[in-house]
Amino acid sequence: MRETIKGNILTPQGWVGGSIGYSTRIDAIEGGPVDPAANGDDYIIPGFIDLHVHGGGGRDIMQAGDAPHVVAAMHAKHGTTSLLATTMTAPPEEITAALVAIGQACAARRPGSAHILGVHLEGPYINSGKLGAQPNYARAASLAEVQEMGRHAPLRLITVAPEIAGHLQLVRELADAGIRVQIGHTLGSYEDGVAALEHGAAGFTHLFNAMSGLHHREPGMVGAALAHARYAELIPDLMHVHPGAIKVALRAIPHLYCVTDSTAATGMPDGEYMLGRHRVQKCMGGVRLPDGTLAGSTLTMDQALRNLVGLGLDLADASRRVSTYAADYLGETERGRLATGAFADMVVLDRDLHIKAVYIEGEACDLTDA
Numbered sequence: 001m002r003e004t005i006k007g008n009i010l011t012p013q014g015w016v017g018g019s020i021g022y023s024t025r026i027d028a029i030e031g032g033p034v035d036p037a038a039n040g041d042d043y044i045i046p047g048f049i050d051l052h053v054h055g056g057g058g059r060d061i062m063q064a065g066d067a068p069h070v071v072a073a074m075h076a077k078h079g080t081t082s083l084l085a086t087t088m089t090a091p092p093e094e095i096t097a098a099l100v101a102i103g104q105a106c107a108a109r110r111p112g113s114a115h116i117l118g119v120h121l122e123g124p125y126i127n128s129g130k131l132g133a134q135p136n137y138a139r140a141a142s143l144a145e146v147q148e149m150g151r152h153a154p155l156r157l158i159t160v161a162p163e164i165a166g167h168l169q170l171v172r173e174l175a176d177a178g179i180r181v182q183i184g185h186t187l188g189s190y191e192d193g194v195a196a197l198e199h200g201a202a203g204f205t206h207l208f209n210a211m212s213g214l215h216h217r218e219p220g221m222v223g224a225a226l227a228h229a230r231y232a233e234l235i236p237d238l239m240h241v242h243p244g245a246i247k248v249a250l251r252a253i254p255h256l257y258c259v260t261d262s263t264a265a266t267g268m269p270d271g272e273y274m275l276g277r278h279r280v281q282k283c284m285g286g287v288r289l290p291d292g293t294l295a296g297s298t299l300t301m302d303q304a305l306r307n308l309v310g311l312g313l314d315l316a317d318a319s320r321r322v323s324t325y326a327a328d329y330l331g332e333t334e335r336g337r338l339a340t341g342a343f344a345d346m347v348v349l350d351r352d353l354h355i356k357a358v359y360i361e362g363e364a365c366d367l368t369d370a
Contacts (some may be wrong), residue, residue, distance in 0.1 A: 054261065133275060263295065
């Protein structure tokens with residue numbers, strides 16, 4: 001059934017004051033150019049797209065079972081309309097169980113839940129010397145193993161440490177197969193990063209975190225990203241990355257986009273939660289291992305948007321960095337934008353940038369307990 005909503009609409013061509021007609025997809029946008037600062041109506045922007053989601057609502061993706069559904073429903077209440085379910089480094093049988101559950105959730109989205117586009121395989125193909133909060137089950141990759149994993153769920157994004165023997169060739173093979181490869185959890189040098197990009201790597205996993213840093217005589221992996229990347233993900237919770245470093249990345253990387261790296265603790269009270277095999281503690285807005293290491297976040301994408309605006313970005317630019325650029329990165333041309341023919345994935349914000357409504361493929365989500 002066709003419906004209509006009205007407000008300040010962010011289209012690829014700019015702000016329009018008017019209405020959107022939609023069912024599952026947008027069939028019309030009517031109105032004229034508007035300055036949203038001068039028009040007191042609500043903002044209507046593309047639904048958020050989060051390519052790095054470990055958990056939420058008390059559940060961790062690695063718990064398999066109905067965990068992907070619970071996680072997708074919790075994030076939908078905060079404006080995320082599409083996401084990648086993200087795995088942890090773990091023994092093969094645990095990764096397989098998680099992939100089977102994700103594959104089932106991809107095939108059968110539940111009402112009120114974000115669309116799961118596939119998997120971000122964050123490990124096990126990382127450097128054991130730069131685990132961050134990952135359990136120590138890192139190992140070298142093989143194309144045959146990746147292909148076997150892909151039987152259970154669509155692998156859309158894989159994090160790889162390129163300095164591990166054999167991984168540069170794998171990067172090329174994965175890129176040729178249409179899988180996005182990101183550089184992350186790496187001790188690699190600037191030169192390793194450049195070589196990986198030349199072999200087909202397309203981005204960087206949680207830029208600045210769990211990678212060799214920038215020094216003026218040893219630029220490291222951060223230097224490779226700042227000098228050469230078109231895309232990279234970043235966690236804008238203002239804990240993982242200093243606001244000044246975020247501004248550096250915004251100036252250097254044209255299509256820097258934001259992720260939550262959210263955990264089971266997201267949307268939950270302080271206490272103990274699981275992150276893969278790790279027990280983590282949520283307190284003071286963060287999630288940490290017993291030794292104090294940051295272990296993912298409790299960030300939601302609506303808060304990410306507000307944080308970006310608080311750093312000085314205008315709303316249109318901030319919206320692109322929590323939606324459009326991630327969609328473009330994955331080649332999802334029918335999501336991440338409000339345009340005729342695109343899926344009706346929309347977020348309605350009040351003037352303080354708090355969520356009033358969320359629509360996923362035209363379905364209004366229940367925001368109770370958001």
